[in-house]
Amino acid sequence: MAKLSPDTIVGIDLGTTNSCAAVATGDGQVRLVPYKGGEFTIPSIFAIDDKGHELIGHEAKRQWQLNPRNTLYATKRLIGRSPKDDVVDTVQRSVQYRLHGGAHNDVELDCHGRTFQVQDVAAKLLAKIRDVASDHLGFKVRRAVVTVPAYFTDRQRQAVKEAGRLVELEVVRIINEPTAAALAYGAGKKLQERVLVYDLGGGTFDVSIIEIRDRVFEVKATGGDIFLGGLDFDDAIIRHVLDGFREKHGIDLSGDPVAMQRVRDLAERTKIDLSVRTEAPFSIPFITMTPQGQPLNLEARFSRELLEELTRGLVQRTLDLVEQVMADAGVEPKDIDEVMLVGGQTRMPLVQQTLTHYFKKPPSKAVHPDEAVAIGAALYGWSLQESSDLKLQLLDVIPMAIGLEAAGGAMHVVLPRNAPIPNAKALAATSSLDDQSELMLRIFQGDHAEVAANELLGEFTFRGVRPAPAGAVRLEVLFEVNVEGILTVSASDLDTGKQMKRTLRVTQS
Structure with a gap:
Protein backbone atom coordinates (compact mmCIF):
# COMPACT_ATOMS: atom_id res chain seq x y z
CA MET A 1 0.00 0.00 0.00
CA GLY A 229 -34.78 12.77 -5.42
CA GLY A 230 -35.60 10.55 -2.46
CA LEU A 231 -37.00 13.53 -0.52
CA ASP A 232 -39.75 13.84 -3.11
CA PHE A 233 -40.66 10.16 -2.66
CA ASP A 234 -40.86 10.80 1.10
CA ASP A 235 -43.05 13.86 0.45
CA ALA A 236 -45.49 11.75 -1.57
CA ILE A 237 -45.94 9.44 1.45
CA ILE A 238 -46.24 12.42 3.83
CA ARG A 239 -48.94 14.10 1.72
CA HIS A 240 -50.95 10.87 1.59
CA VAL A 241 -50.69 10.34 5.37
CA LEU A 242 -51.59 13.96 6.21
CA ASP A 243 -54.60 13.89 3.87
CA GLY A 244 -55.84 10.66 5.46
CA PHE A 245 -55.41 12.01 9.00
CA ARG A 246 -57.21 15.25 8.13
CA GLU A 247 -60.13 13.36 6.58
CA LYS A 248 -60.43 11.07 9.60
CA HIS A 249 -59.91 13.56 12.45
CA GLY A 250 -60.38 17.01 10.88
CA ILE A 251 -56.90 18.04 12.10
CA ASP A 252 -54.13 19.38 9.84
CA LEU A 253 -50.72 18.29 11.19
CA SER A 254 -48.72 20.37 8.70
CA GLY A 255 -48.53 23.35 11.09
CA ASP A 256 -47.00 21.27 13.92
CA PRO A 257 -43.21 21.05 13.32
CA VAL A 258 -42.57 18.25 15.85
CA ALA A 259 -45.44 16.10 14.50
CA MET A 260 -44.25 16.76 10.94
CA GLN A 261 -40.72 15.67 11.81
CA ARG A 262 -42.03 12.42 13.31
CA VAL A 263 -44.06 11.82 10.13
CA ARG A 264 -41.04 12.61 7.91
CA ASP A 265 -38.78 10.20 9.81
CA LEU A 266 -41.31 7.38 9.57
CA ALA A 267 -42.04 8.12 5.89
CA GLU A 268 -38.36 7.62 5.03
CA ARG A 269 -38.14 4.42 7.09
CA THR A 270 -41.36 3.06 5.54
CA LYS A 271 -40.11 3.79 2.02
CA ILE A 272 -36.86 1.92 2.76
CA ASP A 273 -38.75 -1.02 4.33
CA LEU A 274 -40.97 -1.32 1.25
CA SER A 275 -37.94 -1.99 -0.93
CA VAL A 276 -37.60 -5.37 0.81
CA ARG A 277 -41.18 -5.95 2.06
CA THR A 278 -44.57 -5.66 0.39
CA GLU A 279 -46.34 -4.17 3.43
CA ALA A 280 -45.35 -1.98 6.38
CA PRO A 281 -47.27 -0.41 9.29
CA PHE A 282 -47.32 3.39 9.60
CA SER A 283 -47.98 4.06 13.26
CA ILE A 284 -47.12 7.05 15.45
CA PRO A 285 -48.60 7.12 18.99
CA PHE A 286 -49.75 10.43 20.52
CA ILE A 287 -49.13 12.45 17.35
CA THR A 288 -51.42 15.27 18.57
CA MET A 289 -54.38 16.12 20.80
CA THR A 290 -58.06 16.64 20.05
CA PRO A 291 -59.52 20.09 20.93
CA GLN A 292 -60.88 18.35 24.07
CA GLY A 293 -57.36 17.28 25.11
CA GLN A 294 -57.64 13.60 24.11
CA PRO A 295 -54.41 12.10 22.64
CA LEU A 296 -54.65 10.92 19.02
CA ASN A 297 -52.56 8.22 17.36
CA LEU A 298 -51.71 8.07 13.67
CA GLU A 299 -52.47 4.55 12.43
CA ALA A 300 -52.12 3.44 8.80
CA ARG A 301 -50.72 0.63 6.69
CA PHE A 302 -48.65 1.08 3.60
CA SER A 303 -48.19 -1.41 0.79
CA ARG A 304 -45.51 -1.38 -1.86
CA GLU A 305 -48.33 -1.15 -4.40
CA LEU A 306 -49.63 2.08 -2.79
CA LEU A 307 -46.12 3.59 -2.65
CA GLU A 308 -45.64 2.81 -6.35
CA GLU A 309 -48.98 4.37 -7.20
CA LEU A 310 -48.01 7.57 -5.30
CA THR A 311 -44.55 7.86 -6.87
CA ARG A 312 -45.00 6.48 -10.40
CA GLY A 313 -44.98 10.03 -11.78
CA LEU A 314 -41.58 10.71 -10.16
CA ILE A 398 -21.61 21.51 -19.99
CA PRO A 399 -24.95 20.40 -18.47
CA MET A 400 -26.93 23.48 -19.62
CA ALA A 401 -26.38 26.13 -22.29
CA ILE A 402 -24.47 29.29 -21.39
CA GLY A 403 -25.48 32.48 -23.18
CA LEU A 404 -26.27 36.18 -23.20
CA GLU A 405 -29.39 38.24 -23.01
CA ALA A 406 -30.29 39.29 -26.55
CA ALA A 407 -32.88 41.76 -27.82
CA GLY A 408 -36.36 41.20 -26.41
CA GLY A 409 -35.10 39.01 -23.54
CA ALA A 410 -34.21 36.07 -25.78
CA MET A 411 -31.33 33.75 -24.84
CA HIS A 412 -28.41 34.00 -27.29
CA VAL A 413 -26.58 30.68 -26.77
CA VAL A 414 -22.78 30.93 -26.75
CA LEU A 415 -21.96 27.40 -25.54
CA PRO A 416 -24.75 24.83 -26.08
CA ARG A 417 -25.83 22.08 -23.70
CA ASN A 418 -23.50 19.06 -23.83
CA ALA A 419 -20.66 21.11 -25.40
CA PRO A 420 -17.40 19.41 -24.37
CA ILE A 421 -15.24 21.00 -21.65
CA PRO A 422 -12.75 22.56 -21.40
CA ASN A 423 -14.09 24.89 -24.10
CA ALA A 424 -13.77 28.45 -25.33
CA LYS A 425 -15.84 30.62 -27.68
CA ALA A 426 -15.16 34.16 -28.88
CA LEU A 427 -17.92 36.64 -29.77
CA ALA A 428 -17.59 39.90 -31.67
CA ALA A 429 -19.19 42.91 -29.96
CA THR A 430 -19.37 46.64 -30.56
CA SER A 431 -20.66 49.83 -28.95
CA SER A 432 -24.34 50.65 -29.56
CA LEU A 433 -24.18 54.33 -28.54
CA ASP A 434 -21.90 57.24 -29.50
CA ASP A 435 -19.03 57.70 -27.02
CA GLN A 436 -20.15 54.70 -24.99
CA SER A 437 -17.62 54.13 -22.16
CA GLU A 438 -18.60 50.67 -20.95
CA LEU A 439 -20.14 47.46 -22.25
CA MET A 440 -22.35 45.38 -19.93
CA LEU A 441 -23.22 41.73 -20.59
CA ARG A 442 -25.73 39.70 -18.57
CA ILE A 443 -24.75 36.05 -18.68
CA PHE A 444 -27.21 33.21 -18.10
CA GLN A 445 -27.22 29.42 -17.90
CA GLY A 446 -30.18 27.23 -18.82
CA ASP A 447 -32.00 25.63 -21.74
CA HIS A 448 -35.02 27.93 -22.00
CA ALA A 449 -35.44 30.23 -25.00
CA GLU A 450 -36.11 33.23 -22.70
CA VAL A 451 -33.41 34.41 -20.29
CA ALA A 452 -36.02 35.14 -17.59
CA ALA A 453 -36.53 31.39 -17.17
CA ASN A 454 -32.78 30.70 -16.91
CA GLU A 455 -30.31 31.25 -14.05
CA LEU A 456 -28.45 34.58 -14.04
CA LEU A 457 -24.77 33.70 -13.59
CA GLY A 458 -23.60 37.28 -13.37
CA GLU A 459 -23.05 40.61 -15.03
CA PHE A 460 -19.78 41.36 -16.81
CA THR A 461 -18.93 45.03 -17.32
CA PHE A 462 -16.06 45.99 -19.65
CA ARG A 463 -15.05 49.49 -18.57
CA GLY A 464 -12.82 51.92 -20.43
CA VAL A 465 -14.34 51.44 -23.87
CA ARG A 466 -12.66 53.90 -26.24
CA PRO A 467 -14.92 56.93 -27.01
CA ALA A 468 -16.03 56.59 -30.62
CA PRO A 469 -19.15 56.70 -32.80
CA ALA A 470 -21.63 53.83 -32.29
CA GLY A 471 -20.43 50.68 -34.05
CA ALA A 472 -16.83 51.91 -34.48
CA VAL A 473 -15.33 50.04 -31.51
CA ARG A 474 -14.33 46.43 -32.22
CA LEU A 475 -14.51 44.26 -29.12
CA GLU A 476 -13.99 40.52 -28.67
CA VAL A 477 -15.61 38.72 -25.73
CA LEU A 478 -14.14 35.33 -24.83
CA PHE A 479 -16.07 32.70 -22.85
CA GLU A 480 -13.86 29.97 -21.35
CA VAL A 481 -15.16 26.99 -19.37
CA ASN A 482 -12.52 24.97 -17.52
CA VAL A 483 -12.44 21.24 -16.72
CA GLU A 484 -14.63 21.83 -13.64
CA GLY A 485 -17.37 23.54 -15.66
CA ILE A 486 -16.50 26.96 -14.20
CA LEU A 487 -16.81 29.96 -16.49
CA THR A 488 -14.36 32.82 -17.01
CA VAL A 489 -15.28 35.77 -19.26
CA SER A 490 -12.75 38.19 -20.73
CA ALA A 491 -13.06 41.03 -23.23
CA SER A 492 -10.52 42.90 -25.30
CA ASP A 493 -10.57 45.97 -27.55
CA LEU A 494 -9.14 44.68 -30.83
CA ASP A 495 -7.85 48.15 -31.79
CA THR A 496 -6.11 49.10 -28.52
CA GLY A 497 -5.36 45.65 -27.09
CA LYS A 498 -6.93 46.62 -23.72
CA GLN A 499 -8.10 43.50 -21.84
CA MET A 500 -10.32 42.70 -18.90
CA LYS A 501 -11.06 39.29 -17.37
CA ARG A 502 -12.90 37.74 -14.48
CA THR A 503 -14.26 34.47 -13.23
CA LEU A 504 -17.96 34.79 -12.62
CA ARG A 505 -18.71 34.79 -8.93
CA VAL A 506 -22.06 34.47 -7.24
CA THR A 507 -24.14 37.36 -8.51
CA GLN A 508 -24.51 40.44 -6.36
CA SER A 509 -28.02 41.83 -6.54
Missing part, protein backbone atom coordinates in the same frame (compact mmCIF):
# COMPACT_ATOMS: atom_id res chain seq x y z
CA ALA A 2 1.34 3.43 -0.93
CA LYS A 3 2.30 5.70 1.96
CA LEU A 4 -0.19 8.52 2.42
CA SER A 5 1.10 12.02 3.07
CA PRO A 6 -0.45 15.38 4.04
CA ASP A 7 -0.60 16.14 0.29
CA THR A 8 -2.98 13.21 -0.23
CA ILE A 9 -6.17 14.26 -2.03
CA VAL A 10 -9.29 12.69 -0.50
CA GLY A 11 -12.55 12.18 -2.39
CA ILE A 12 -15.69 13.71 -0.88
CA ASP A 13 -19.27 13.00 -1.96
CA LEU A 14 -21.14 15.98 -0.51
CA GLY A 15 -24.67 14.57 -0.71
CA THR A 16 -28.11 16.07 -0.12
CA THR A 17 -29.04 13.58 2.60
CA ASN A 18 -25.75 11.80 3.32
CA SER A 19 -22.08 12.48 2.65
CA CYS A 20 -19.16 10.09 2.31
CA ALA A 21 -15.36 10.32 2.02
CA ALA A 22 -12.74 7.95 0.65
CA VAL A 23 -9.01 7.85 0.01
CA ALA A 24 -7.11 5.94 -2.69
CA THR A 25 -3.79 4.35 -1.78
CA GLY A 26 -2.40 3.25 -5.13
CA ASP A 27 -2.78 -0.01 -7.09
CA GLY A 28 -6.47 0.83 -7.50
CA GLN A 29 -7.04 0.35 -3.76
CA VAL A 30 -9.55 2.66 -2.09
CA ARG A 31 -10.71 2.79 1.48
CA LEU A 32 -13.77 4.57 2.79
CA VAL A 33 -13.39 6.86 5.80
CA PRO A 34 -15.31 5.37 8.76
CA TYR A 35 -17.30 7.39 11.30
CA LYS A 36 -18.06 6.51 14.93
CA GLY A 37 -20.00 3.29 15.00
CA GLY A 38 -18.36 2.02 11.82
CA GLU A 39 -20.72 3.69 9.34
CA PHE A 40 -19.25 5.12 6.13
CA THR A 41 -21.86 7.82 5.50
CA ILE A 42 -22.63 10.88 7.59
CA PRO A 43 -26.01 12.66 7.51
CA SER A 44 -25.72 16.04 5.73
CA ILE A 45 -27.44 17.79 8.64
CA PHE A 46 -26.46 20.83 10.73
CA ALA A 47 -28.27 21.91 13.90
CA ILE A 48 -28.01 24.23 16.87
CA ASP A 49 -29.47 22.83 20.10
CA ASP A 50 -31.26 24.77 22.85
CA LYS A 51 -27.93 25.42 24.63
CA GLY A 52 -26.49 27.00 21.47
CA HIS A 53 -24.18 24.08 20.62
CA GLU A 54 -23.54 23.38 16.91
CA LEU A 55 -24.17 19.76 15.92
CA ILE A 56 -23.22 18.10 12.63
CA GLY A 57 -24.01 14.71 11.12
CA HIS A 58 -25.22 11.89 13.38
CA GLU A 59 -25.45 14.16 16.46
CA ALA A 60 -27.64 16.61 14.51
CA LYS A 61 -29.88 13.81 13.21
CA ARG A 62 -30.41 12.32 16.68
CA GLN A 63 -32.07 15.49 18.01
CA TRP A 64 -33.95 16.31 14.78
CA GLN A 65 -37.42 15.22 15.97
CA LEU A 66 -37.30 17.42 19.09
CA ASN A 67 -35.68 20.44 17.42
CA PRO A 68 -37.02 20.56 13.84
CA ARG A 69 -37.01 24.37 13.48
CA ASN A 70 -33.24 24.58 14.18
CA THR A 71 -32.11 21.54 12.18
CA LEU A 72 -30.95 22.31 8.64
CA TYR A 73 -31.13 19.47 6.11
CA ALA A 74 -31.36 19.07 2.30
CA THR A 75 -29.60 22.43 1.99
CA LYS A 76 -27.64 21.24 -1.05
CA ARG A 77 -30.78 21.87 -3.11
CA LEU A 78 -30.36 25.60 -2.38
CA ILE A 79 -26.61 26.12 -2.75
CA GLY A 80 -25.71 28.76 -5.33
CA ARG A 81 -29.35 29.37 -6.21
CA SER A 82 -31.22 32.64 -6.65
CA PRO A 83 -34.18 33.06 -4.28
CA LYS A 84 -36.74 32.66 -7.06
CA ASP A 85 -40.14 32.37 -5.44
CA ASP A 86 -40.84 28.90 -6.81
CA VAL A 87 -37.50 27.51 -5.51
CA VAL A 88 -37.88 28.96 -2.03
CA ASP A 89 -41.58 28.03 -1.88
CA THR A 90 -40.94 24.46 -3.05
CA VAL A 91 -38.29 23.86 -0.38
CA GLN A 92 -40.15 25.76 2.36
CA ARG A 93 -43.16 23.48 1.92
CA SER A 94 -41.07 20.38 2.66
CA VAL A 95 -38.78 21.57 5.51
CA GLN A 96 -39.47 22.80 9.03
CA TYR A 97 -36.73 25.45 9.22
CA ARG A 98 -37.26 28.93 7.77
CA LEU A 99 -35.54 30.28 4.67
CA HIS A 100 -35.65 33.55 2.77
CA GLY A 101 -33.94 35.57 0.04
CA GLY A 102 -30.51 36.89 1.04
CA ALA A 103 -28.65 40.12 0.34
CA HIS A 104 -26.55 38.59 -2.46
CA ASN A 105 -29.33 37.24 -4.68
CA ASP A 106 -29.04 33.96 -2.78
CA VAL A 107 -30.99 31.98 -0.18
CA GLU A 108 -30.40 32.34 3.56
CA LEU A 109 -31.39 29.94 6.34
CA ASP A 110 -32.58 30.77 9.86
CA CYS A 111 -31.34 28.62 12.74
CA HIS A 112 -31.58 29.36 16.47
CA GLY A 113 -31.78 33.13 15.96
CA ARG A 114 -28.85 33.17 13.52
CA THR A 115 -28.80 33.49 9.74
CA PHE A 116 -26.60 31.30 7.54
CA GLN A 117 -25.76 31.39 3.86
CA VAL A 118 -26.15 27.97 2.26
CA GLN A 119 -22.42 27.65 1.57
CA ASP A 120 -21.77 28.27 5.31
CA VAL A 121 -23.67 25.05 6.06
CA ALA A 122 -21.83 23.20 3.27
CA ALA A 123 -18.54 24.49 4.74
CA LYS A 124 -19.43 23.11 8.18
CA LEU A 125 -20.22 19.71 6.64
CA LEU A 126 -16.95 19.73 4.68
CA ALA A 127 -15.02 20.66 7.84
CA LYS A 128 -16.62 17.75 9.74
CA ILE A 129 -15.80 15.29 6.92
CA ARG A 130 -12.23 16.65 6.74
CA ASP A 131 -11.73 16.36 10.51
CA VAL A 132 -13.02 12.77 10.66
CA ALA A 133 -10.78 11.86 7.68
CA SER A 134 -7.81 13.59 9.35
CA ASP A 135 -8.33 11.61 12.59
CA HIS A 136 -8.60 8.38 10.60
CA LEU A 137 -5.52 9.02 8.42
CA GLY A 138 -3.30 10.54 11.11
CA PHE A 139 -2.60 13.87 9.41
CA LYS A 140 -4.55 17.04 8.63
CA VAL A 141 -6.34 16.63 5.31
CA ARG A 142 -5.92 19.81 3.26
CA ARG A 143 -6.93 18.81 -0.29
CA ALA A 144 -10.01 17.15 -1.77
CA VAL A 145 -11.84 16.30 -4.96
CA VAL A 146 -15.49 17.15 -4.27
CA THR A 147 -18.36 15.86 -6.38
CA VAL A 148 -21.48 17.76 -7.46
CA PRO A 149 -24.57 16.82 -9.48
CA ALA A 150 -23.82 16.92 -13.21
CA TYR A 151 -26.76 19.31 -13.53
CA PHE A 152 -25.24 21.94 -11.21
CA THR A 153 -24.82 25.39 -12.78
CA ASP A 154 -21.58 27.38 -12.82
CA ARG A 155 -22.87 29.38 -9.88
CA GLN A 156 -23.54 26.27 -7.79
CA ARG A 157 -20.05 24.91 -8.55
CA GLN A 158 -18.55 28.23 -7.45
CA ALA A 159 -20.50 28.04 -4.17
CA VAL A 160 -19.10 24.55 -3.42
CA LYS A 161 -15.56 25.81 -4.04
CA GLU A 162 -16.32 28.77 -1.77
CA ALA A 163 -17.49 26.38 0.97
CA GLY A 164 -14.09 24.68 0.81
CA ARG A 165 -12.28 28.04 1.00
CA LEU A 166 -14.28 29.01 4.11
CA VAL A 167 -12.72 26.10 6.04
CA GLU A 168 -9.29 26.15 4.35
CA LEU A 169 -9.93 22.95 2.44
CA GLU A 170 -8.50 23.21 -1.05
CA VAL A 171 -11.04 21.84 -3.50
CA VAL A 172 -8.48 20.69 -6.05
CA ARG A 173 -11.14 19.68 -8.54
CA ILE A 174 -14.90 19.50 -8.77
CA ILE A 175 -16.17 16.53 -10.76
CA ASN A 176 -19.68 15.37 -11.60
CA GLU A 177 -21.25 12.63 -9.50
CA PRO A 178 -22.17 10.29 -12.41
CA THR A 179 -18.64 10.64 -13.81
CA ALA A 180 -17.20 9.75 -10.39
CA ALA A 181 -19.44 6.67 -10.24
CA ALA A 182 -18.20 5.62 -13.70
CA LEU A 183 -14.61 5.97 -12.43
CA ALA A 184 -15.44 3.69 -9.48
CA TYR A 185 -16.82 1.17 -11.97
CA GLY A 186 -14.16 1.32 -14.66
CA ALA A 187 -10.86 2.82 -13.46
CA GLY A 188 -7.89 0.53 -14.08
CA LYS A 189 -9.98 -2.26 -15.64
CA LYS A 190 -9.03 -1.70 -19.31
CA LEU A 191 -12.70 -1.49 -20.32
CA GLN A 192 -14.16 -0.47 -23.69
CA GLU A 193 -17.79 0.21 -22.78
CA ARG A 194 -20.60 2.71 -23.10
CA VAL A 195 -22.35 3.06 -19.75
CA LEU A 196 -25.41 4.98 -18.62
CA VAL A 197 -25.20 6.23 -15.04
CA TYR A 198 -28.63 6.65 -13.42
CA ASP A 199 -28.02 8.62 -10.23
CA LEU A 200 -31.12 9.12 -8.07
CA GLY A 201 -29.99 10.41 -4.69
CA GLY A 202 -31.70 12.09 -1.77
CA GLY A 203 -32.26 15.42 -3.46
CA THR A 204 -31.06 15.31 -7.04
CA PHE A 205 -31.32 13.19 -10.19
CA ASP A 206 -28.59 12.95 -12.83
CA VAL A 207 -28.20 10.77 -15.88
CA SER A 208 -25.03 10.64 -17.95
CA ILE A 209 -23.90 8.54 -20.88
CA ILE A 210 -20.19 7.87 -20.58
CA GLU A 211 -17.83 6.09 -22.96
CA ILE A 212 -15.02 4.31 -21.13
CA ARG A 213 -11.89 3.64 -23.18
CA ASP A 214 -9.38 2.21 -20.70
CA ARG A 215 -8.30 5.33 -18.76
CA VAL A 216 -10.33 7.84 -20.79
CA PHE A 217 -13.83 8.60 -19.51
CA GLU A 218 -15.76 10.67 -22.04
CA VAL A 219 -19.20 12.02 -21.20
CA LYS A 220 -21.34 12.09 -24.35
CA ALA A 221 -24.42 13.74 -22.83
CA THR A 222 -25.83 14.58 -19.44
CA GLY A 223 -29.11 15.78 -17.98
CA GLY A 224 -30.95 15.94 -14.73
CA ASP A 225 -33.16 17.72 -12.24
CA ILE A 226 -31.84 19.13 -8.97
CA PHE A 227 -35.36 19.02 -7.54
CA LEU A 228 -35.98 15.30 -7.98
CA VAL A 315 -40.08 7.57 -11.69
CA GLN A 316 -41.56 8.55 -15.08
CA ARG A 317 -39.88 11.97 -14.79
CA THR A 318 -36.51 10.22 -14.44
CA LEU A 319 -37.26 8.05 -17.49
CA ASP A 320 -38.22 11.13 -19.53
CA LEU A 321 -34.79 12.61 -18.71
CA VAL A 322 -33.09 9.31 -19.61
CA GLU A 323 -34.79 9.42 -23.02
CA GLN A 324 -33.76 13.04 -23.57
CA VAL A 325 -30.10 12.29 -22.75
CA MET A 326 -30.18 9.21 -24.98
CA ALA A 327 -31.46 11.40 -27.83
CA ASP A 328 -28.78 14.05 -27.13
CA ALA A 329 -26.08 11.36 -27.31
CA GLY A 330 -27.60 9.82 -30.45
CA VAL A 331 -27.90 6.34 -28.93
CA GLU A 332 -30.64 3.75 -28.42
CA PRO A 333 -31.16 1.35 -25.49
CA LYS A 334 -29.37 -1.46 -27.37
CA ASP A 335 -26.24 0.73 -27.63
CA ILE A 336 -25.77 0.86 -23.82
CA ASP A 337 -23.47 -1.86 -22.45
CA GLU A 338 -24.27 -1.31 -18.75
CA VAL A 339 -26.80 0.71 -16.75
CA MET A 340 -25.28 1.70 -13.42
CA LEU A 341 -27.43 2.61 -10.41
CA VAL A 342 -26.16 5.25 -8.01
CA GLY A 343 -27.93 6.84 -5.04
CA GLY A 344 -30.03 5.26 -2.31
CA GLN A 345 -33.38 5.78 -4.06
CA THR A 346 -32.31 3.36 -6.85
CA ARG A 347 -32.93 0.50 -4.39
CA MET A 348 -36.66 0.95 -5.00
CA PRO A 349 -37.97 -2.08 -6.96
CA LEU A 350 -40.12 0.14 -9.23
CA VAL A 351 -37.01 2.06 -10.36
CA GLN A 352 -35.17 -1.15 -11.20
CA GLN A 353 -38.21 -2.68 -12.94
CA THR A 354 -38.73 0.47 -15.03
CA LEU A 355 -35.11 0.49 -16.20
CA THR A 356 -35.07 -3.27 -16.85
CA HIS A 357 -38.16 -2.89 -19.04
CA TYR A 358 -36.72 0.11 -20.94
CA PHE A 359 -33.24 -1.32 -21.56
CA LYS A 360 -34.40 -4.95 -21.92
CA LYS A 361 -31.82 -6.05 -19.32
CA PRO A 362 -31.38 -5.61 -15.56
CA PRO A 363 -29.16 -2.77 -14.31
CA SER A 364 -25.61 -3.56 -13.20
CA LYS A 365 -24.90 -4.22 -9.51
CA ALA A 366 -21.17 -3.56 -10.00
CA VAL A 367 -20.95 -0.46 -7.79
CA HIS A 368 -22.29 0.31 -4.31
CA PRO A 369 -25.03 2.94 -4.75
CA ASP A 370 -24.05 4.89 -1.60
CA GLU A 371 -20.27 4.67 -1.92
CA ALA A 372 -19.41 4.70 -5.64
CA VAL A 373 -19.28 8.50 -5.95
CA ALA A 374 -16.82 8.96 -3.06
CA ILE A 375 -14.71 6.06 -4.35
CA GLY A 376 -14.57 7.57 -7.85
CA ALA A 377 -13.64 10.98 -6.42
CA ALA A 378 -10.83 9.37 -4.41
CA LEU A 379 -9.51 7.53 -7.49
CA TYR A 380 -9.51 10.77 -9.44
CA GLY A 381 -7.78 12.53 -6.55
CA TRP A 382 -5.11 9.83 -6.62
CA SER A 383 -4.67 10.23 -10.39
CA LEU A 384 -3.94 13.98 -9.89
CA GLN A 385 -1.04 13.31 -7.51
CA GLU A 386 2.49 13.34 -8.89
CA SER A 387 3.34 9.92 -7.44
CA SER A 388 0.23 8.32 -8.95
CA ASP A 389 0.38 5.05 -10.90
CA LEU A 390 -3.06 5.79 -12.36
CA LYS A 391 -3.49 8.61 -14.86
CA LEU A 392 -7.14 9.16 -15.71
CA GLN A 393 -8.54 11.50 -18.36
CA LEU A 394 -12.03 12.95 -17.90
CA LEU A 395 -13.77 14.53 -20.88
CA ASP A 396 -16.95 16.10 -19.54
CA VAL A 397 -19.67 18.37 -20.93
